[in-house]
Amino acid sequence: xxxxxxxxxxxxxxxxxxxxxxxxxxxxxxxxxxxxxxxxxxxxxxxxxxxxxxxxxxxxxxxxxxxxxxxxxxxxxxxxxxxxxxxxxxxxxxxxxxxxxxxxxxxxxxxxxxxxxxxxxxxxxxxxxxxxxxxxxxxxxxxxxxxxxxxxxxxxxxxxxxxxxxxxxxxxxxxxxxxxxxxxxxxxxxxxxxxxxxxxxxxxxxxxxxxxxxxxxxxxxxxxxxxxxxxxxxxxxxxxxxxxxxxxxxxxxxxxxxxxxxxxxxxxxxxxxxxxxxxxxxxxxxxxxxxxxxxxxxx
Amino acid sequence: xxxxxxxxxxxxxxxxxxxxxxxxxxxxxxxxxxxxxxxxxxxxxxxxxxxxxxxxxxxxxxxxxxxxxxxxxxxxxxxxxxxxxxxxxxxxxxxxxxxxxxxxxxxxxxxxxxxxxxxxxxxxxxxxxxxxxxxxxxxxxxxxxxxxxxxxxxxxxxxxxxxxxxxxxxxxxxxxxxxxxxxxxxxxxxxxxxxxxxxxxxxxxxxxxxxxxxxxxxxxxxxxxxxxxxxxxxxxxxxxxxxxxxxxxxxxxxxxxxxxxxxxxxxx
Amino acid sequence: xxxxxxxxxxxxxxxxxxxxxxxxxxxxxxxxxxxxxxxxxxxxxxxxxxxxxxxxxxxxxxxxxxxxxxxxxxxxxxxxxxxxxxxxxxxxxxxxxxxxxxxxxxxxxxxxxxxxxxxxxxxxxxxxxxxxxxxxxxxxxxxxxxxxxxxxxxxxxxxxxxxxxxxxxxxxxxxxxxxxxxxxxxxxxxxxxxxxxxxxxxxxxxxxxxxxxxxxxxxxxxxxxxxxxxxxxxxxxxxxxxxxxxxxxxxxxxxxxxxxxxxxxxxxxxxxxxxxxxxxxxxxxxxxxxx
Numbered sequence: 085x086x087x088x089x090x091x092x093x094x095x096x097x098x099x100x101x102x103x104x105x106x107x108x109x110x111x112x113x114x115x116x117x118x119x120x121x122x123x124x125x126x127x128x129x130x131x132x133x134x135x136x137x138x139x140x141x142x143x144x145x146x147x148x149x150x151x152x153x154x155x156x157x158x159x160x161x162x163x164x165x166x167x168x169x170x171x172x173x174x175x176x177x178x179x180x181x182x183x184x185x186x187x188x189x190x191x192x193x194x195x196x197x198x199x200x201x202x203x204x205x206x207x208x209x210x211x212x213x214x215x216x217x218x219x220x221x222x223x224x225x226x227x228x229x230x231x232x233x234x235x236x237x238x239x240x241x242x243x244x245x246x247x248x249x250x251x252x253x254x255x256x257x258x259x260x261x262x263x264x265x266x267x268x269x270x271x272x273x274x275x276x277x278x279x280x281x282x283x284x285x286x287x288x289x290x291x292x293x294x295x296x297x298x299x300x301x302x303x304x305x306x307x308x309x310x311x312x313x314x315x316x317x318x319x320x321x322x323x324x325x326x327x328x329x330x331x332x333x334x335x336x337x338x339x340x341x342x343x344x345x346x347x348x349x350x351x352x353x354x355x356x357x358x359x360x361x362x363x364x365x366x367x368x369x370x371x372x373x374x375x376x377x378x379x380x381x382x383x
Numbered sequence: 384x385x386x387x388x389x390x391x392x393x394x395x396x397x398x399x400x401x402x403x404x405x406x407x408x409x410x411x412x413x414x415x416x417x418x419x420x421x422x423x424x425x426x427x428x429x430x431x432x433x434x435x436x437x438x439x440x441x442x443x444x445x446x447x448x449x450x451x452x453x454x455x456x457x458x459x460x461x462x463x464x465x466x467x468x469x470x471x472x473x474x475x476x477x478x479x480x481x482x483x484x485x486x487x488x489x490x491x492x493x494x495x496x497x498x499x500x501x502x503x504x505x506x507x508x509x510x511x512x513x514x515x516x517x518x519x520x521x522x523x524x525x526x527x528x529x530x531x532x533x534x535x536x537x538x539x540x541x542x543x544x545x546x547x548x549x550x551x552x553x554x555x556x557x558x559x560x561x562x563x564x565x566x567x568x569x570x571x572x573x574x575x576x577x578x579x580x581x582x583x584x585x586x587x588x589x590x591x592x593x594x595x596x597x598x599x600x601x602x603x604x605x606x607x608x609x610x611x612x613x614x615x616x617x618x619x620x621x622x623x624x625x626x627x628x629x630x631x632x633x634x635x636x637x638x639x640x641x642x643x644x645x646x647x648x649x650x651x
Numbered sequence: 652x653x654x655x656x657x658x659x660x661x662x663x664x665x666x667x668x669x670x671x672x673x674x675x676x677x678x679x680x681x682x683x684x685x686x687x688x689x690x691x692x693x694x695x696x697x698x699x700x701x702x703x704x705x706x707x708x709x710x711x712x713x714x715x716x717x718x719x720x721x722x723x724x725x726x727x728x729x730x731x732x733x734x735x736x737x738x739x740x741x742x743x744x745x746x747x748x749x750x751x752x753x754x755x756x757x758x759x760x761x762x763x764x765x766x767x768x769x770x771x772x773x774x775x776x777x778x779x780x781x782x783x784x785x786x787x788x789x790x791x792x793x794x795x796x797x798x799x800x801x802x803x804x805x806x807x808x809x810x811x812x813x814x815x816x817x818x819x820x821x822x823x824x825x826x827x828x829x830x831x832x833x834x835x836x837x838x839x840x841x842x843x844x845x846x847x848x849x850x851x852x853x854x855x856x857x858x859x860x861x862x863x864x865x866x867x868x869x870x871x872x873x874x875x876x877x878x879x880x881x882x883x884x885x886x887x888x889x890x891x892x893x894x895x896x897x898x899x900x901x902x903x904x905x906x907x908x909x910x911x912x913x914x915x916x917x918x919x920x921x922x923x924x925x926x927x928x929x930x931x932x933x934x935x936x937x938x939x940x941x942x
Contacts, residue, residue, distance in 0.1 A: 097752065115787055186931055193923045198698060298560070299904060328537070329451060348777060563905020567905060
């Protein structure tokens with residue numbers, strides 16, 4: 085009797101995450117859908133003019149903005165993060181690893197506004213002086229986001245690399261391959277699905293960041309033509325105008341959130357698909373698995 | 384650590400209790416919330432600081448959020464007083480507006496910028512995106528970095544109406560979502576130009592003359608400076624209780640003197 | 652499985668001696684690592700060096716004056732603790748309950764997959780969307796106003812996936828023999844969970860909670876729309892509050908005071924480093940015990 089009760093209660097609790105997700109979806113859609121409907125999804129997505137006070141809602145510049153900034157962030161963050169993960173998982177002597185790995189994991193927790201502020205203080209003036217343009221730009225946002233997503237990508241990638249069975253490496257070395265050949269031709273391909281998931285999750289983080297981007301991107305509603313041009317992302321659009329928006333303007337911001345939500349959900353599904361690809365089951369130490377979970381969860 | 388935390392917690396509770404009691408003893412009841420325009424917020428903070436000093440029991444929360452959020456907050460009762468930095472629109476007239484101050488809008492540039500005077504036509508050309516370089520205006524050989532507030536901002540609305548005759552700021556302009564952020568950006572960029580509340584001009588930026596008229600309080604009062612807007616408190620119906628008392632203080636000579644010191648122009 | 656098996660047999664004769672390639676590759680990798688770690692460490696060092704000189708006793712124990720241009724950050728510290736406490740108080744039972752259900756009551760199966768997918772999706776939702784949602788749902792629809800409660804509940808939803816995932820790993824890692832011993836001694840399933848499984852999994856569970864705390868501390872977008880930005884000391888759950896991250900964001904962005912902004916950032920970064928280090932340490936101990 086009591087056991088059944090406990091079971092029921094726990095079952096209900098277990099649905100809290102799904103429930104919250106549903107609640108968020110319902111409220112965002114309820115607020116945003118009327119404008120999407122009124123403007124037409126095509127016009128809303130591909131319209132180039134954002135004049136919210138005149139009832140003109142086209143978020144194409146912001147979609148482009150989010151896309152280029154995210155690509156930029158990946159171009160900067162992924163190679164460095166993967167290199168770092170390879171070094172930490174494969175090459176570093178135990179003592180260097182014992183020092184570097186915790187350092188990176190600790191740094192994963194630095195507030196994004198601090199990264200944004202560093203961008204404002206150091207990067208933006210440098211770009212203005214040496215590369216031209218107003219300073220706040222696609223480049224500034226990409227660099228800041230690229231740095232920001234590195235700890236996330238490093239954490240998950242190390243996980244993926246260490247999940248590759250030791251026997252693969254030993255076999256390869258026994259055949260006369262060098263350490264680097266082994267990494268490039270054996271370890272990396274074997275860990276591919278995990279690495280892809282790491283990159284996709286980093287992408288999600290870059291796409292979803294708000295405050296740091298507002299600080300360094302310039303936020304002009306215009307499709308950028310150069311990396312020194314200012315740019316506005318979907319997230320920045322929402323946060324910048326939310327304070328003063330009313331009526332359809334506010335609803336259009338919720339509609340922007342719907343678009344963002346859909347993109348992020350698609351990415352998440354991709355990442356979990358990538359992770360679920362069959363790979364040789366090895367029992368990673370609990371510590372690895374848990375930390376992997378942490379670095380994913382603590383984003 | 385734990386102990387000092389619990390001491391802090393206890394202190395907070397005790398403080399809260401005293402505040403409540405004090406509030407009950409006076410004619411004020413419960414906390415008063417002001418929400419709205421970020422342009423009004425710093426002045427509302429000042430008024431609240433001074434009012435709380437004179438009325439130790441009073442508890443006043445000052446929130447940002449924007450003019451429209453302030454109107455919404457006043458309508459729904461989330462705040463007793465909404466603060467607004469533009470004229471009310473037709474569908475907002477159900478609220479009671481009280482002009483608590485007036486504010487000039489200053490055109491600001493970096494202190495290092497040699498430009499000191501612009502005509503209204505030049506301002507229009509700059510902000511509508513026709514002018515591209517400071518050179519065209521007789522200044523340095525650098526591209527103009529125009530900075531504007533976001534769509535929906537009261538300051539932007541007032542600026543577009545008063546300075547641009549209702550047309551829009553160019554989309555190429557950088558967008559910042561608060562007066563402070565605009566000022567900070569102009570402060571950091573020798574080629575930047577923006578517009579902010581006259582009361583918030585400080586030594587980080589330089590306010591330019593408009594057609595030879597200095598952006599000063601005296602010129603606003605004398606009606607010479609063209610860019611002026613009202614700061615409103617809006618309430619649902621006539622204000623009562625703490626709200627009424629607070630508004631009376633704001634409109635009193637002491638309250639008005641306080642904002643004059645901060646560079647605003649008294650209501651009347 | 653062709654992609655995952657060694658393909659050395661198909662290797663063509665290299666143009667450059669493998670040894671040379673290896674040296675080049677390793678040098679590049681190490682350089683990239685040095686750059687990455689260097690940048691991250693530089694950011695922390697920069698903030699601490701600029702900020703710590705302004706972190707005084709008064710700064711930590713005074714209320715801000717003049718919009719934060721003078722005075723300290725006590726109300727923000729209290730506000731941050733308050734909002735975080737609400738978030739943890741709500742997220743812990745939900746997260747722990749979910750984890751227990753997933754590990755002890757269903758093994759695999761459709762339900763587990765649905766719940767896990769939900770948690771994963773929730774983990775990927777951008778914080779600005781949590782902020783928007785919290786604003787419409789808690790602040791407006793439920794009429795909480797900008798408050799500690801609204802901010803805390805929004806953060807609770809945001810950290811829920813972290814708590815679920817870590818708690819699940821922790822509970823899962825308790826060896827099955829522990830439960831069997833409890834059953835042989837006549838314990839019910841629930842008794843076994845409460846008396847045996849949870850205590851053994853405690854450090855892992857705590858780690859998740861601590862990481863959730865860290866995330867709450869550093870969040871800005873979701874709190875600014877739900878807890879507000881009032882400078883006043885929050886007393887009741889329904890008072891608005893400004894957390895340290897929001898305070899830092901406003902100080903820095905609006906150029907109110909750079910020294911105070913750096914000082915706030917320094918306090919924030921130190922707090923988060925300490926919290927993450929604690930989580931890391933706990934995890935380390937936990938791992939030693941079960942491996």
